[in-house]
Amino acid sequence: AQKVTQAQTEISVVEKEDVTLDCVYETRDTTYYLFWYKQPPSGELVFLIRRNSFDEQNEISGRYSWNFQKSTSSFNFTITASQVVDSAVYFCALQGARGDTGRRALTFGSGTRLQVQP
Amino acid sequence: DTGVSQDPRHKITKRGQNVTFRCDPISEHNRLYWYRQTLGQGPEFLTYFQNEAQLEKSRLLSDRFSAERPKGSFSTLEIQRTEQGDSAMYLCASSFSRVNTGELFFGEGSRLTVL
Numbered sequence: 001a002q003k004v005t006q007a008q009t010e011i012s013v014v015e016k017e018d019v020t021l022d023c024v025y026e027t028r029d030t031t032y033y034l035f036w037y038k039q040p041p042s043g044e045l046v047f048l049i050r051r052n053s054f055d056e057q058n059e060i061s062g063r064y065s066w067n068f069q070k071s072t073s074s075f076n077f078t079i080t081a082s083q084v085v086d087s088a089v090y091f092c093a094l095q096g097a098r099g100d101t102g103r104r105a106l107t108f109g110s111g112t113r114l115q116v117q118p
Numbered sequence: 119d120t121g122v123s124q125d126p127r128h129k130i131t132k133r134g135q136n137v138t139f140r141c142d143p144i145s146e147h148n149r150l151y152w153y154r155q156t157l158g159q160g161p162e163f164l165t166y167f168q169n170e171a172q173l174e175k176s177r178l179l180s181d182r183f184s185a186e187r188p189k190g191s192f193s194t195l196e197i198q199r200t201e202q203g204d205s206a207m208y209l210c211a212s213s214f215s216r217v218n219t220g221e222l223f224f225g226e227g228s229r230l231t232v233l
Contacts (some may be wrong), residue, residue, distance in 0.1 A: 004160075033220055035220065042226065043207070043226050043227050044121075044224050044225065044226045044227075045161070045209070045211075045224040047219075047221040047222060047223075050219060050220035050221070061197075091160050091161070093160070093181075096219070102152070104149075104166045104173070104174055105163035105166065105174060105176065106153075106161070106163060106222070107163070107221075108160030108161050108162070109160050110158065110159050110160050111158075111159070111160050
């Protein structure tokens, strides 16, 4: 079975602070994809990134960066110099060939609510 | 360009009634997904279509749930004999198989409340 754990239920920071959202996953697949999605108050999930299990290079996109470590089964997300507009629920997700419901299904974690105070 | 649209946005029903949700994906997208999200949880996969074919179904999808995508465009999700445990946000997403980013485009969801 596949599983994604986001142990941080809620994080509150003050604007301009850096914040890291943790994601730990479990899978028996050797090939899989990891994702991060953002869910702002409007409710619509917004894709942020997908990583292939064979690509452990860290990625940076503006204020966002991702640290993928296969050895610890983690795919953490860091926001540098947070802004109020970053306030949202962030979900980590896993897609693999041997998911319980097939290869197309995403298995989501329970999410981390980030509140950025002005 | 419109995104994924879902209708209705909110539905309140009494236990035992049937409800139907509609999803209109982004027009060129051939893949369509249904997910369910309860408060404080991440979305849970329900089912997936490629064109009109329903290729994957979750074990969460009991026989009271049925989804269709008759012409490979819009999709409907029907819940028969609703139960209070069906109260959730039902999310639709779409993607295009020829674009290999893995990105799903989600709608804003249809919130179901079963009294």
